[in-house]
Amino acid sequence: MNAEATAFAPVGKDELAWLGTAPVPAAPYYESDWFEREREAVFRQSWMQLGHVCELPERGSFMRREIEVLKASILIVRGRDDEIRAFHNVCTHRGTQLVDAADGRRSTFSCPYHMWTFGLDGALVSAPDFESFHVAKADCALPPVRCEVIAGLIFVHCGEPGVSLREELGPLAEKLEAMPVAAATTFSEYVYEIDANWKLTFDNFQENYHLRFIHPAAAQPVCSADNPFGYPVSYGFHGAHRTQRIWSNPRMPAPAPIQGEAFRRGGASAMADGLLGSDTVKDYLALFPNFFLFGSPVQHFSHMVMPIAPDRSRGVIRLYWIGEDESASERFSREYGMATARDVHAEDRSVIERGHKGLASGALRHIHFQAQESLCRHLFNEVDRKVRGHRGGQPEAAR
Ligand code: FES
Numbered sequence: 309m310n311a312e313a314t315a316f317a318p319v320g321k322d323e324l325a326w327l328g329t330a331p332v333p334a335a336p337y338y339e340s341d342w343f344e345r346e347r348e349a350v351f352r353q354s355w356m357q358l359g360h361v362c363e364l365p366e367r368g369s370f371m372r373r374e375i376e377v378l379k380a381s382i383l384i385v386r387g388r389d390d391e392i393r394a395f396h397n398v399c400t401h402r403g404t405q406l407v408d409a410a411d412g413r414r415s416t417f418s419c420p421y422h423m424w425t426f427g428l429d430g431a432l433v434s435a436p437d438f439e440s441f442h443v444a445k446a447d448c449a450l451p452p453v454r455c456e457v458i459a460g461l462i463f464v465h466c467g468e469p470g471v472s473l474r475e476e477l478g479p480l481a482e483k484l485e486a487m488p489v490a491a492a493t494t495f496s497e498y499v500y501e502i503d504a505n506w507k508l509t510f511d512n513f514q515e516n517y518h519l520r521f522i523h524p525a526a527a528q529p530v531c532s533a534d535n536p537f538g539y540p541v542s543y544g545f546h547g548a549h550r551t552q553r554i555w556s557n558p559r560m561p562a563p564a565p566i567q568g569e570a571f572r573r574g575g576a577s578a579m580a581d582g583l584l585g586s587d588t589v590k591d592y593l594a595l596f597p598n599f600f601l602f603g604s605p606v607q608h609f610s611h612m613v614m615p616i617a618p619d620r621s622r623g624v625i626r627l628y629w630i631g632e633d634e635s636a637s638e639r640f641s642r643e644y645g646m647a648t649a650r651d652v653h654a655e656d657r658s659v660i661e662r663g664h665k666g667l668a669s670g671a672l673r674h675i676h677f678q679a680q681e682s683l684c685r686h687l688f689n690e691v692d693r694k695v696r697g698h699r700g701g702q703p704e705a706a707r
């Protein structure tokens with residue numbers, strides 16, 4: 309038995325009071341006006357996670373990703389020099405979206421409208437009857453988008469970042485690079501759309517308070533008499549980003565036979581170490597604004613919540629794997645891991661949508677976060693500060 313785990317005490321509320329204790333205004337969780345302000349103040353000013361290098365295995369591999377909140381379509385390409393670059397998916401002739409396919413491999417990109425053709429580095433390579441134009445080819449490259457890779461994860465910034473993502477993340481960048489996602493070669497993915505604001509959706513995955521009520525079965529690894537709500541062992545706050553370390557239940561009941569089999573086999577075997585009663589702790593890293601990674605030495609799971617509208621979001625959940633599933637049992641194990649994630653998420657989804665409906669009714673002026681919902685409060689604080697500090701925003705004192 310793990311003495312440290314049984315002596316569990318949640319992080320004290322006085323220790324977290326610096327984040328604020330007041331009720332939190334409800335309007336930012338559903339109002340259109342606030343959402344409009346978030347577009348430029350939050351999403352134009354932030355690095356956003358859009359993929360992983362394993363999606364671009366070869367020179368010429370590309371993917372197109374939509375950032376609806378910025379009305380942007382982004383083309384991410386592995387160049388002939390192996391560099392990964394990002395561009396706006398916009399032909400510089402008259403603005404037509406260049407690429408329709410979600411991903412693939414090409415040596416050039418040709419616009420369907422008048423066949424301007426761009427290289428993997430974004431340069432305009434050829435254009436029919438270009439002599440009739442009044443511009444140089446060198447001035448017609450695809451508009452670049454800042455792109456950075458950390459731990460294999462691809463991030464883009466659609467504005468003008470003051471500092472690189474690596475500088476912004478500081479020690480968190482090293483922590484990410486020590487996680488298995490950095491070596492991932494493939495992943496299982498589950499994409500969903502939900503009728504809820506992005507912050508409400510993201511917050512659901514930032515607190516454990518709901519676990520025992522919404523996930524009575526799945527919560528067993530982290531809820532017991534020692535820690536009835538499965539609260540984390542610790543929290544960390546790093547600028548706009550935040551971390552927590554998940555507690556493991558030392559008295560986890562034995563898994564059902566099929567579940568045990570899945571855990572023992574293949575890529576999910578280390579999930580067992582985390583879930584089945586060892587004292588393994590798990591790190592959760594939330595990178596502002598809308599991405600988190602939850603990892604242990606082997607099992608790793610990411611979730612990105614993309615805003616579409618004030619009341620609509622798209623989530624991308626991934627389980628990253630190292631190596632192919634080379635046997636039927638490994639395949640089963642990975643499928644089991646993904647199916648479990650989907651099941652748990654189905655339990656979350658309806659309560660998130662109910663939350664949005666309730667708030668959007670306008671019945672509440674405020675909501676409440678307790679100490680163990682401090683990551684949610686921290687996200688609110690960071691968004692609030694950025695929206696109010698953005699030009700055109702109201703100063704803090706005017707609240
Ligand atoms: S708009 Fe792309 S070639 Fe004309």
Ligand SMILES: [Fe+2]
Pocket residue numbers: 512518519522523652656
């Ligand atoms: Fe949940």
